[in-house]
Amino acid sequence: MKAIGLIIVVLVGALLLYSTEDFPSWGDPASPASVHVAAHHLKKAIPETSVPNVVTAVLADYRGYDTMFETSVIFCAGLGCFVLLRLFKKRDDDSYYRHVATGITLHIKKDKIPDASSEFERIDTLWTPxxxxxxNVCRILAPFVQLFALYVIAHGHHSPGGGFQGGVILGASVILIAISHDMRTALGRISEKTVHILMAVGVLIYSGIGALCILMGRNFLDYAALSRILFTDKIEARSLGIFGVEVGVGITVMAVMISIYNNLSSEGRQDEGL
Amino acid sequence: MDVIVILLLICGLVFFTGGAVGILRFPDFYTRLHPAGKMDTLGSFLMVLAVALYNIHDFSWAALLTSLKILLIVLFIFILNPTATHAIVDAGFRAGMRPWTKEDRGK
Structure with a gap:
C-alpha cells in the first residue's frame, strides 16, 4: 500500500515539475497575469471604488465572492472545532478554592463545594498562580488592544489591515484576558453563546450585504447598488460596502478565534484551562 | 536637530549592545533576563525618541501627530517589557530554575 502511494506521489510530483516549464518566468511583464486583470485593478481601483489600498479593493470588491467563502471557511473551522472538541460533561474532579484575604489554597472534595461567596474564589486545578x-497589566491593556483592532479594521482602506487582521487582534485581546486571568473571567466577559452567535452574525452581515445588492436590482455583492440607501454616489457606495463586509469578516474571525481557543485549551469543557 | 537625533541613536545602540552582550555573558537564566528586560526598554525608548524627533524635522501638525503615535509605542513598551520579563521569571521560578550563586562560579 505504501509503495502505491509513493508511486502516485512521485508521478504527480514529476508531472507538476514538468508543467512548471510552461509557466511564464518570474516577474515577466508579458505574462497573462500582469497584462489583463492586474493592470486594470491598479489603474481603476481608486477611480472606481475610491479605496487607496488596492489590496483591499481587490479582496472585498473585485473578488468579493471569493472572500465571502473564505469567511465561510473560517466559520466552518470554528464549527468543526466545536463539533469535534466540545464536551457537555462537567469535570467531576475535586476543585480548588482560594481564600481571598489570606491567599491560602483550599482543596475541596467534590460533594462539599461551597456556595458562591466573596470570601473564596474558585481557581484552576492545573495552573494556579x-x-x-x-x-492588572493585561486588564489595563486589553481595551487598547481592542481599540487598535478596530483601527486596523476601519483603516484597511488606507493601510495594510482589514477584517481578517483586525478580527484576529480583537480575538487575541479576549484570549489575553483568558491567559492572564482564567477562562471563567474571559467567559464572563463574552460568553460561549455570544461567541457562537457572533460567528454566524459576521457571515450573515457579509452575505446580507450581497443579498441587499440583489434586492436593489444589481448583481450579488455589487456595492454600487447601495448608493440609493446610503445617499451617496456609486463610487462612495462601493467604498462603504467594502467597509461593511470588512466589519462582517472581523466579527466572524474574532468569534472563531475565541471559540477555537476556548475549546482547545479547556479540552472542550469550557470551564477552566490555560 | 540632526545632532540630537544621531546622539540619541548612538545612545540607544549602546544600550542595545550592552543588552546583547549581557544576554550572552551572564551566567544563568535570571541574570540573563536582567539585561534583556532593562536594556531593551531603555534602548528602544531612545531609538524611538530619535525617530519621533526626526519625523518632525519638517514641522507640520500631521507630522507631530505621527510623532505622538510613535511615542505611544514607547509607552506600551515601558508597560509591557517589564511585565513580560516578570512573567518569564515567574514561570522559570515555578519550573524550578535555581538562581546562580557564588558556589556555581567556574562551572
Whole structure:
C-alpha cells in the first residue's frame, strides 16, 4: 500500500515539475497575469471604488465572492472545532478554592463545594498562580488592544489591515484576558453563546450585504447598488460596502478565534484551562 | 536637530549592545533576563525618541501627530517589557530554575 502511494506521489510530483516549464518566468511583464486583470485593478481601483489600498479593493470588491467563502471557511473551522472538541460533561474532579484575604489554597472534595461567596474564589486545578502584576497589566491593556483592532479594521482602506487582521487582534485581546486571568473571567466577559452567535452574525452581515445588492436590482455583492440607501454616489457606495463586509469578516474571525481557543485549551469543557 | 537625533541613536545602540552582550555573558537564566528586560526598554525608548524627533524635522501638525503615535509605542513598551520579563521569571521560578550563586562560579 505504501509503495502505491509513493508511486502516485512521485508521478504527480514529476508531472507538476514538468508543467512548471510552461509557466511564464518570474516577474515577466508579458505574462497573462500582469497584462489583463492586474493592470486594470491598479489603474481603476481608486477611480472606481475610491479605496487607496488596492489590496483591499481587490479582496472585498473585485473578488468579493471569493472572500465571502473564505469567511465561510473560517466559520466552518470554528464549527468543526466545536463539533469535534466540545464536551457537555462537567469535570467531576475535586476543585480548588482560594481564600481571598489570606491567599491560602483550599482543596475541596467534590460533594462539599461551597456556595458562591466573596470570601473564596474558585481557581484552576492545573495552573494556579496568583500574579497581580500580569493580571492588572493585561486588564489595563486589553481595551487598547481592542481599540487598535478596530483601527486596523476601519483603516484597511488606507493601510495594510482589514477584517481578517483586525478580527484576529480583537480575538487575541479576549484570549489575553483568558491567559492572564482564567477562562471563567474571559467567559464572563463574552460568553460561549455570544461567541457562537457572533460567528454566524459576521457571515450573515457579509452575505446580507450581497443579498441587499440583489434586492436593489444589481448583481450579488455589487456595492454600487447601495448608493440609493446610503445617499451617496456609486463610487462612495462601493467604498462603504467594502467597509461593511470588512466589519462582517472581523466579527466572524474574532468569534472563531475565541471559540477555537476556548475549546482547545479547556479540552472542550469550557470551564477552566490555560 | 540632526545632532540630537544621531546622539540619541548612538545612545540607544549602546544600550542595545550592552543588552546583547549581557544576554550572552551572564551566567544563568535570571541574570540573563536582567539585561534583556532593562536594556531593551531603555534602548528602544531612545531609538524611538530619535525617530519621533526626526519625523518632525519638517514641522507640520500631521507630522507631530505621527510623532505622538510613535511615542505611544514607547509607552506600551515601558508597560509591557517589564511585565513580560516578570512573567518569564515567574514561570522559570515555578519550573524550578535555581538562581546562580557564588558556589556555581567556574562551572
Amino acid at each position: 496568583y500574579d497581580l502584576i500580569v493580571k
